[in-house]
Amino acid sequence: MKRLLAIALLAMPMATAAAAQDFSVDLGLGVTGKPVYPGAEDAEATPWLIWRNARFGAAGEGEKQGFSVSPSFGMVGERKPEDDAALAGTDKIERAYELGGKVSYGAGPVTAYGSVRKGFEGHTGLTGELGAKYRTDLSDRITLWSGLELGYGDSDYNNTYFGVSPAEEIAREYGEYKPGGGINSAAVKFQARYAINDKTAILGEVEYGKLIGDAGDSPIVQEEWQPSLRLGVVRRFSFGF
Template sequence: MKKFSALLLIACMQGFFLPTAVAQEGRAALVPLPSVDDFTRGKDGWALGLGLGIEYETAYEGSDEFGFELDPAGALQWRRGDNIFFWAGEALGWRGLRADTWLFEALIGFDEGREEGDSKKGYLDGLGDNDESFEFVLQVRRAFAADWRYWLIGRVVAGSNGNLGLVGVGRRFGDKLDGSGSEINLVAVFHDSKFANTDFGITAEQSLASGLNETRLSGGFRSLGVNYNYRYIINDNWQIFGEALYEHYSSKVQDSPIARSKYEAEVGIGVIYVF
């Protein structure tokens, strides 16, 4: 799969990177951020972007095992003015721009949970599978100016497996308004006890089955993170995107036997065709 993914990516880049890039000035995205998909080209109505990405990432929260994974990319969108409704894979949501400097986003997504088989080395044996669940996500970004050069970000994730929140700051690089360029975000992440124990807790029953020490975490600070997003618009139809993420866990999280690493990390790249 790794070889196939690499060949597919090379073929896409060779076939579509050669044409001269089409200037996208004047085709303003809802906000000019590479991390916020907008396939509408600044027009009201339906838009569709479909593609494929490849990621190299940790196998599960706290894992020291890494692997490649192919994922679909893109979204079906409907835009009306400063509002976009979208369906992107396992997420259905809305985002809206207000007063040029406020971006709100609300969505319902699906968390696939964790399975014992996610660890090829057997580190999760005896812990059982974490339940799949739906999550509600609310995110707000507040830009310091209408050019979205700098902003503050806040996010809340709520679901049956607990609640998580983050706060941070971001910066955009590049001058185009079409969503191309790059950006970086620095965030602090917090979780409640239920969310913490879903990922890193070990009950008495799980301890007996796995041989790992019983572990109960309290809520509070979870991690510090940084993520980088990149998007290059080749022409009217083709885009290249990339992302890199690093999350460094707090000492309390690191004390869990499940956390075999002090961090989580991933890097990915892919292509999208806009219809």
């Protein structure tokens, strides 16, 4: 987590100087309930580091109209053989940090977006999302979003989390499995935000996703359907340059 924040702090001034004179972002902490690993049947509760609504230009709660570009960061927790019985015989995967960019296009209440990130340490592949969401303002304080999202990983990324190498003990039972790159997940997402004041808000998310393609066919996948639930508190930070 410390390394991800360090990357963010280093990248923000460079991106800001090149693209705009103002930058705002929602940062916060919360808890997420999600599968123990991508493809697991059992779930666990883990900390949620929130990075949302990063944008160049004047800060505001409304969706930005037209095209916009912002940084995109991600983190994937480590995966150990002892985390789940289905992982017995697999190699340990270190925590991965991801750095990249996001392009969005807003038209009224609809926003379409695409992101791509490069991984470091745990995986060194490319991953990202492609999706769209619809905004509904229930009141001055309550905002809802509903959307669809596709997840992508190149062959390096998919091999890291869904592949089985000949050297792993699990290969004795299932054999080698080497997934290719491509779309690896599809999800329906719902988000809700309750504004406590102009800068602080409670954020909740429900996601119901499914592993598809080569990822869904992996022998370590116990359950293709992957629901998750998140709840946290965020605060908006604005930087002028």
